Amino acid sequence: MHVMITGAAGFLGQRLTAALIEKGSLNGQPLSRLTLLDQIEAPRPEVVSALTVEVVAGDIADISVLERCLAGEPQVIYHLAAVVSSAAEADLSLGMRVNFDATRLLLEGCAARGLSTTRLVMASSVAAYGGDLPEILEDMTALVPQNSYGTQKAMSELLINDYSRRGLIDGCVLRLPTIIVRPGRPNAAASSFASSLLREPLNGEAAICPVPTDLEMFVMSPQRVIEALLKxxxxxxAAFGLSRCFMLPGITVSVAEMLEALEQMAGAEALVRVSHVPDARITAIVSSWPARFETRKARALGFTGDADLADIISLHQRDRDVLANGN
Known part of the structure; x- marks a missing residue:
């Protein structure tokens, strides 16, 4: 089994790489080759001799780079590469190039090589929704994104669905909830604060809350996202039906509930490390994302989510402790 990952140097890409190596197979076939693509060189994993790993550092919107990666005719492609929300809003051309143009080039490359049975799994986003929405959304709720990142993801979703309908690729689009608690440091994503609110105080550091505490978000842990990507x-x-695109089963939480959970699990001293500094730009972006979904299709297909916010925090603390102990 040859698996290709775009955005392999990102936190999801690295976690997915590790999970694939640990799993050792997909669809009952042993993992034999990994192609890891990113604009910077992805960390080369320690692997057994039976697994070939190719690390490619290059521009995903460069057709020659994609042709190099597709030459080995991967049977599964995880398309995780993206310019995140705030960055895509700040630079329309960059967002279009990476989030949409590169997706089209990837699909065209697969079609040109006759990779009709290759499963392409793309990570989309809750940001694909927006506008005047019902209280609870379903997978077939019309996509009217209110930011460029969501628009670019929605456009890519339509392409993957159409290429799958034509039999040119075997696509699957997973709309990801906001992922918390992300490891590392804050990035350019508008939702980055949601991880910081929990991660930094748990580490004894200060955090900033830029949004109203009554703002609700639809969230999922990194661990459950990786499980969903593998799934x-x-x-x-044949199980997808007419649409290859659906929302993963996250949970709805308010910022106030995040702070309450932080206090319950780490005490009042953790809560006082959070400062409230309103940011109208971040609030505008994040508040345009819906927070309540009916994820019937994902659950019917066998995808699972987190039990509650305490479960998400506990998973983060477990992973943090494992990393700290070097295990």
Whole structure:
């Protein structure tokens, strides 16, 4: 089994790489080759001799780079590369180039090589929704994104669905909830604060809350997202029906509930490390994302989510402790 990952140097890409190596197979086939693509060189994992790993550092919107990666005719492609929300809003051309143009080039490359049975799993986003929405959304709720990142993701979703309908690729689009608690430091994503609110105080550091505490978000842990990505490669094509795009089963939480959970799990001293500094730009972006979903299709296909916010924090603390102990 040859698996290709775009955005392999990102935190999801690195976690997915590690999970694939640990799993050792997909769809009952042993993992034999990994192609890891990113604009910077992805960390080369320690692997057994039976697994070939190719690390490619290059521009995903460069056709020659994609042709190099597709030459080995991967059977599964995880398309995680993206310019995140705030950056895509600040630079329309960059967002279009990476989030949409590169997706089209990837699909065209697969079609040109006749990779009709290759499963392409793309990470989309809750940001694809927006506008005047019902209280609870479903997968077939019309996509009217209110930011460029969401628009670019929605455009890519339509392309993948159409290329799958034509039999040119076997696509699967997973709309990801906001991922918390992300490891590392804050990035350019508008939602980055949601991880910082929990991660930094738990580490004894200060954090900033830029949004009103009554703002609600639809969230999921990194661990459950990785499980979903692995599952996305194994769902039978016939099970998707007419649409290859659906929302993963996250949970709805308010910022106030995040802060309450922080206090309950780490005490009042953790809560006082959070400063409230309103940011109208971040609030405008994040508040345009819906927070309540009916994820019937994902659950019917076998995808699972977190039990509650305490479960998400506990998973983060477990991973943090494992990393700190070097295990």
């Amino acid at each position: 996305g490669a194994e769902v039978p094509a």
